Amino acid sequence: MSKDQIILGIETSCDETAASIVRNGCEIVSNVVASQIESHKRFGGVVPEIASRHHVEQMTIVIEEAMKQANMQPSDLDAVAVTEGPGLVGALLIGINAAKAFAFANQLPLVGVHHIAGHIYANQLTEPMQFPLLALVVSGGHTEIVLMPDHGTFKLIGETRDDAAGEAYDKVARVLKLPYPGGPHIDRLAHEGVEPIAFPRIWLEEDSYDFSFSGLKSSVINYMHNAEQRGEEIKPQAVAAGFQASVVEVLTAKTLRAAKEYKVKQVIAAGGVSANKGLRKSLEDTFAKEGIPFNVPPLFLCTDNAAMIAAAGSVMFEKGIISSMSMNGKPGMTLFDWN
Amino acid sequence: MIWLGIDTSNVPLSIAVVKDNQLLVEWTSSIKVTHSVGAMPAVEEALKQANINPGEIDVIAVAEGPGSYTGVRIGVTIAKTLAWTLKIPLVGVSSLQTIAGNGLLFNGLICPIMDARRDNVFSAIYTNDLTADLPDGHYAIETILEKLALKQENVLFVGKDVSIHWQAIQRVLGDRAIRAPFYLDLPKASVVIEQAMKKPLPSIEETHHFVPEYKRITEAETNWLAEQQKVGESND
Numbered sequence: 001m002s003k004d005q006i007i008l009g010i011e012t013s014c015d016e017t018a019a020s021i022v023r024n025g026c027e028i029v030s031n032v033v034a035s036q037i038e039s040h041k042r043f044g045g046v047v048p049e050i051a052s053r054h055h056v057e058q059m060t061i062v063i064e065e066a067m068k069q070a071n072m073q074p075s076d077l078d079a080v081a082v083t084e085g086p087g088l089v090g091a092l093l094i095g096i097n098a099a100k101a102f103a104f105a106n107q108l109p110l111v112g113v114h115h116i117a118g119h120i121y122a123n124q125l126t127e128p129m130q131f132p133l134l135a136l137v138v139s140g141g142h143t144e145i146v147l148m149p150d151h152g153t154f155k156l157i158g159e160t161r162d163d164a165a166g167e168a169y170d171k172v173a174r175v176l177k178l179p180y181p182g183g184p185h186i187d188r189l190a191h192e193g194v195e196p197i198a199f200p201r202i203w204l205e206e207d208s209y210d211f212s213f214s215g216l217k218s219s220v221i222n223y224m225h226n227a228e229q230r231g232e233e234i235k236p237q238a239v240a241a242g243f244q245a246s247v248v249e250v251l252t253a254k255t256l257r258a259a260k261e262y263k264v265k266q267v268i269a270a271g272g273v274s275a276n277k278g279l280r281k282s283l284e285d286t287f288a289k290e291g292i293p294f295n296v297p298p299l300f301l302c303t304d305n306a307a308m309i310a311a312a313g314s315v316m317f318e319k320g321i322i323s324s325m326s327m328n329g330k331p332g333m334t335l336f337d338w339n
Numbered sequence: 340m341i342w343l344g345i346d347t348s349n350v351p352l353s354i355a356v357v358k359d360n361q362l363l364v365e366w367t368s369s370i371k372v373t374h375s376v377g378a379m380p381a382v383e384e385a386l387k388q389a390n391i392n393p394g395e396i397d398v399i400a401v402a403e404g405p406g407s408y409t410g411v412r413i414g415v416t417i418a419k420t421l422a423w424t425l426k427i428p429l430v431g432v433s434s435l436q437t438i439a440g441n442g443l444l445f446n447g448l449i450c451p452i453m454d455a456r457r458d459n460v461f462s463a464i465y466t467n468d469l470t471a472d473l474p475d476g477h478y479a480i481e482t483i484l485e486k487l488a489l490k491q492e493n494v495l496f497v498g499k500d501v502s503i504h505w506q507a508i509q510r511v512l513g514d515r516a517i518r519a520p521f522y523l524d525l526p527k528a529s530v531v532i533e534q535a536m537k538k539p540l541p542s543i544e545e546t547h548h549f550v551p552e553y554k555r556i557t558e559a560e561t562n563w564l565a566e567q568q569k570v571g572e573s574n575d
């Protein structure tokens with residue numbers, strides 16, 4: 001029997017300082033996340049310089065906690081995987097330089113992981129992936145449909161042409177004067193059973209898998225503005241429900257059409273917005289009806305974490321993809337194949 | 340006793356290895372390569388040249404700021420992670436004191452300068468035994484020059500950014516201002532180590548709580564505080 005493969009994952013691409021230990025790419029041994037949400041709340045969004053400062057304060061504490069919870073020593077590890085990009089550059093650099101120093105001191109190989117590949121491989125931690133696979137990646141920075149013919153091959157078949165879905169949620173939340181981060185508040189209001197306002201669905205060209213959310217965001221702002229002018233009462237629940245219905249319908253319909261066209265064996269959702277209850281239910285119901293296996297990881301694996309980076313890093317390491325000590329943070333990194 | 344020294348506070352990079360009070364290797368450059376790319380390979384190479392394994396290092400000394408926020412953070416992150424995982428003490432040294440240390444034998448005051456834009460500098464005034472006469476901080480260049488104008492001694496200005504403010508310096512201090520030769524402008528990790536040796540060694544438990552000395556709150560916080568004050572005033 002071959003020895004277990006143990007990977008330490010590190011993630012600092014935005015406002016979570018995270019470290020995790022994953023066994024054989026699929027089993028979480030420990031998973032530690034230090035969130036900074038409270039620090040950024042008063043600014044209404046993530047302040048990059050403050051995020052970087054917190055990462056420096058938390059990084060070694062978080063790695064130590066992950067090692068402690070796993071009851072492991074550096075000598076038990078096979079490699080260190082770290083988010084190389086995309087993300088906030090100053091934030092990425094903390095995780096990367098900590099990973100490099102740790103790998104160097106303990107003579108371990110280093111693996112630079114794409115953040116979105118990490119989100120997709122979060123699914124591997126709950127259920128084996130089946131190929132061809134279709135991933136809907138939705139977060140504050142991303143709205144993408146990715147086709148994977150096999151492990152480590154990524155074909156981007158659709159993406160947002162303007163705002164990411166999570167960004168649209170945050171902007172609409174701000175218009176509704178909801179606290180940061182706005183996504184969960186809109187999700188909650190949308191479920192309060194108030195008749196939704198009818199907002200448009202932006203489909204773009206008939207055969208396109210791309211998305212556009214800035215028009216929808218403008219419709220919401222216009223609606224609020226006109227209602228205010230007319231002195232009408234604005235029901236935030238109705239606005240939230242209408243906005244969410246539009247986002248969810250477009251995301252679900254395009255994912256379903258792509259799943260059918262590419263005859264995939266499994267559909268997965270990934271990224272922070274896949275924690276949204278409305279979206280999860282719509283995708284679950286739709287794919288159940290179509291008889292296409294659908295998986296979305298539990299909430300704690302949808303938001304940023306390091307277990308997903310270790311899971312993706314595990315497969316990359318198996319394929320012999322190793323980074324050097326001169327690895328840099330890549331804020332605009334694109335997905336690449338692991339061949 | 341084996342020391343590893345690191346300074347990435349501004350554009351220059353300096354790495355040094357000192358063994359039993361002897362400088363074995365020092366690498367100092369001022370090429371515009373991001374420290375994220377250059378620093379760890381330089382640490383690796385310096386130790387390799389010195390024939391020392393990471394596990395043999397006894398203490399790490401790092402320039403803790405002020406300086407470029409990102410630059411300081413890279414050095415501190417590397418130093419913290421190495422010190423924590425190797426279970427050895429980490430000593431921080433002021434990045435300003437480090438360049439002031441280049442003028443150690445000067446007969447007079449030493450003023451290290453790092454430009455901080457809009458006629459501001461990170462600076463301090465050191466006596467020639469490297470005690471701070473004016474503490475490290477973020478100052479208007481005029482404030483520094485006013486303080487120096489009141490002194491009698493000559494002043495040695497050190498640092499790559501002195502040239503940016505040289506006209507203003509000469510206007511206020513005239514012949515009392517001495518410009519350090521260019522080879523004293525770059526921070527040297529050996530000086531970081533030398534200054535660190537004078538400090539008590541912290542316990543290894545303290546490593547987790549080591550933070551850079553930014554000497555300045557973030558712009559977002561400055562704006563937020565100003566807004567709070569406005570709200571406070573309008574409520575009065």
Ligand SMILES: [Zn+2]
Binds near residue numbers: 272
């Ligand atoms: Zn993410």
